[in-house]
Amino acid sequence: MPRDPDAALPLRHLRVLECGGNVATAYAGKIFSDFGAQVTVLEPPGGHPLRAEPPLVDTAEGPQSALFAWLSTNKRSVTRLDGIDDCDVLLDGRPPAERDEASPPATITAGISWFGDGGPYRDFAATDATCRALSGILIGTGPVEGPPSILGGIAGAVVGGIAAFNAVAAALLSGAPRRLEVSIHEANVAIAEYQAAQAVTHPMVERRHGVNRFAPSCPLGVYPCLEGWLGVTIVTPAQFRSFCDMIGAPEVGHDPRFVVGFDRLAHVAELEALFVPRLRERTAEEWFEEALRRRLPFAVVPDMARLLATPTHRARDAFATVQLGERQFEGPTLPQRLTRTPPLTGGRAPRPGEHDGQPLPERPRRKPARPAGLPLAGLRVVDLSMGWAGPLCTRQLADLGAEVVKVEACQYPDWWRGVDPRPAFFAERQYERDLRFGVLNRNKAGITLDLTTPEGAALLKRLVREADAVVENYAREVLPKLGLDYPALVRERPDLVMVSMPAFGGSGPWRDARAYGSTLEHASGLPSVSGNADWPPTTNQLAYGDPIGGLNAAAAVLTALLHRRETGEGQHIDLAQVECMFPLVAPWILAQSANGSAGPRLGNRHPRMVPxxxxxxxxxxxxxxxxxxxxxxxxxxxxxxxxxxxxxxxxxxxxxxxxxxxxxxxxxxxxxxxxxxxxxxxxxxxxxxxxxxxxxxxxxxxDPHLRARGFWQPVERPWLGHHDQPSAPFRDAGGGPYAIRRPAPTLGEDNDAVLGGLLGLPPAERAALAAAGIIGTEAIPVAQRKSRAAGQ
CATH class of the missing domain: 3.30.1540.10 (formyl-coa transferase, domain 3)
Structure with missing residues (x-):
């Protein structure tokens, strides 16, 4: 929907100064500026380095960078600092050795660099690709024999920019002065965490299986149709049976050789010989419509022209006009859809030094600071999410000091505890042994509530009354059916901030589409510009969309909390995870819109750098x-x-x-x-x-650099024992990483502390809830869930 011009801009009270030439700094600044902050870019006399970055567009003043223009919408440009006496935030993208004290004083200073302010790589020369290579992202993509496939563009820097924004926004919420250090390298390690955790027990994950092939599942990739390309991700046995039914091969879906993803991957050539010819019998659009009916996680893989024309995205204002001189073209808008205070869509890029000598506008008086400590100390978040994207959002908030209460059910634990239906899985408590769950849910408390019962739903409402924010990634229809959606919960806490994370947004014809992180990448069009020109559209990562969605969700929550801090107003956030992927595709979207072509697929080559x-x-x-x-x-x-x-x-x-x-x-x-x-x-x-x-x-x-920086922190947890956890990618300048204060909770570990301590339920009431199966500390086996439901 078009943005209401009368809607408030949540960060309009902030002054931000942006120095340095990297994309991460510029993207962090873009989030601030498009949400209304007064962002001033300090350009060197020869102009900002990014003004030469492709794609270039012809203007009356010569070729200019569409990328720089998109990154700089709604910002001011100066070549000298007279008239800027202070600011709330300094985003400093200069290399650590080149920073100085000449900048005006700032309440929050964030040094944003490729590898942080210390460690063996501190002064390394870097590009987006070389940084992502060292982050563990690139090695698993491409042909078995290599070379690994390098995605070009700005993906790594965008991830670093979001991490920087999150760190700064959290510091602003505390109000206390703080000097921060943000490592783009460490921010990108979050993309590789899934493989790093799962490969401990499943070495097949760390192997190149070929173009559009990834462990732990099959099929997972992009396939040709009668017209167009279809992104397919099949994970569960039920999905595989439905897929086989859809293509007219139901007997294959019941073949015991193909029950789990690893087994299907071992027979990938046999399976592709079966289903690839059948997918060619219909168009990608037809298969996608069928997948919607069957609730399968598929997507049409668009090229850039088709992406820009997609009605679902147009209806949500996913793209908007960027003005560069006399030229106009479209670029992605921010994906954080705050319903009360949405970001600006589009805007004009400044000319170099356009605002020299112009004083900054007045701003409201600053709010008083909270006591120093972790930035989000004192905030409470209810975590109703599962898997990767939602838990990564809440983990960032927890790492920054928020008290996060993760809510699961004994009947339906977080699926990253494991989805094995066999009795031994439950008898041996295997659901407590998954390292992926441990990595994503550290620093959180954990309780169980059966939300399908009136008692469980009532207790969640009581918990929300004591919370500042709720994060959920259920299927769209689940919480309304339980009476626990935003309209219901905001009655319990009028200033509540709540984020929902549907794959394609909470409205429109795709609102109920199922998706994994790979589905989101497929739908974003990124595969159409990746890989060699003679390859099919190429999936770049096992599940790119999950961590990208999680990091963007954290940014949305923090922005809404900053608005609430100024006004007392809460709000709902409709975060379409596919839109979170669009900034990664921005160079090609901009080229398509400005020049009529996304340009050729270059494989591992680059449009400007040679070799x-x-x-x-x-x-x-x-x-x-x-x-x-x-x-x-x-x-x-x-x-x-x-x-x-x-x-x-x-x-x-x-x-x-x-x-x-x-x-x-x-x-x-x-x-x-x-x-x-x-x-x-x-x-x-x-x-x-x-x-x-x-x-x-x-x-x-x-990695010697990560080791030297203390990035890996030793953790001890029941059932997992000793293991290393990755740190957050931000820290206080001159200090070590923010501490991992506790390991991930075992199922229902904090029932007594939260339900008894926070909500005040006496022991007898908690015992009655446990006897009724509404709370508990052990997962209920699948067979017992079915029999219990039948008896109700």
Missing amino acids: HGCFPCSGEGWIALAVTEDAAWPRLCAVIGREDLAADPALAKARGRRAREAEIEAAIAAWTTEREADAAMAALQSAGIAAGALRWPTGLVR
Whole structure:
């Protein structure tokens, strides 16, 4: 729906200064500016470095960056700081060694860099790709024999920008002055956490299985249809049976060889030989409509033109006009749909120094600060989410100090505890042994409530009265059916902030569509611009949409809480997780809208940097590297011992190197194959060449930089024992990571503390609830759930 021009902007009371040239800083600033903050960009005399980033559009003043324009909507531009005497927030994207004290004083300062302010990689040259290589994201995608497939664009920096916004927004809620440090590298480790946790017990997860193939399930990828491409994700046995029924092969769905995803993946060639020809019999749109009826997690995989024209996204204002000089084109809007205070859609990009000498507008008086400590100390969040996206949202809030109460049911625990229906799974408490659940739910309290009962629903309402926010990712119809949706809960707490996380939003024809993180990537169009030109549209990650949705949900909650702090008003947030993926696709969306084409699929190459790619090393390793500017080219040649290439004047500029890119890549590969990946990275970085060894997710625990920064924190938990947990990607400057204060709860571990302590239920009442199965500490086996339901 179009934004109400009279709607308030929740961050309009803030002054933000943005320094430095990285996309992460600019994207954090974009969230602030599009929510109404007075964001001023300090540009160097020659202009912001991102003004040269593709895609470029022709304007009366020459080629200009559509990417910079989109990142800079509703911001001010200055080349000097006169007239800016103070600010609430300084977003400092300059490398740690280049920061100075010349900036005006700020209540909150956030240094945002590739690798943080300390550790062996601190001063590494980096690009989005080399940073993501070191974060464990790239290694598992692509052909079995390699090279791994490198997604271009700005995906890693966007993740870093969201992390920076979340850290700063939490600090603003406390009101106390704070100096923060944000690592883009560490922020991106969240994308690889699933594989890192599951590969401990399932090594198949850490293996390239081929283009559009990923453990732990099959099918999981993009497939050709009579017209268009279909993104398919099948996980559960029931989904596989329904899929086989849909394609006219019901007997395959009951074949005992194909019950679980790992077994199906072991027979992937046999299965694809069956279903790929059948998918070609109908269009992608027809299969998608059938999947909606069957509640299967499928998506049409659009190219950029089709994505921009999709009626569901147009109706939600997922794209809006960006003004750059006399040119207009469309880019993604912020996905945080705050219903009371939505963000601006679109806007104008400033000219360099346009606001020099112009004083900042007046702003409201600052609110008093809360006592120092963790930024969100004193806030309480009720967590009704399961899986990855919702729990990652609440984990970020918990890491920042919020008291998070996770609500499960003995009948239906969080599905990341495991979905095995066999009796031994329950008898042996295997649902307490899943490391994935442990990683996503640390720092939280855990209770059980059967919300299908009047007593359970009433207790949840009582809990909400004592809470500031609720996060839920149930299917759209579940909470209304239980009488626990936002209209019901806001009657218990009028200033409640609540976020719902449907795949495609809470309205429109796709509102009931089922989706996994891979489905969201498929629907975002990202596969259509990924991989080599002769490949099918290429899935980039097992479940990209889950962590991206979770990080964006945390940003939405924090923005709404900042608005509530100023006005006392709560609100509901309708977060369409697919829209959270659109900023990752922004360079191609902008190119399509501005120039009529998203451009060619470049595989591991880059539209500006030459060379740019992924190269084999000894010991089955790989390294990503990039020549980010012409001045770096002779340094690369010196490292690989090819001074003859450096002396060739035809190769001095990127355009000349582009014409002989294959020859250059062969020369680099001849050098890298003789060296281990870390040794090659060290040699290249010593010459200032952006390079990063491709890490497997489980290998991140041994990464020397992460180890030196204390990123891995030892945790002890019942049933899991000793294990390492990744830290939050932000910390107070000069200090260590925020502590992991407690491990993930066992099922119902905090029933007494929360129901007895917080809500005041006496022991006899709690015992009666346990006897009735409304609360408990052990999961109910599937067979008993069915018999119990039949007896009710």
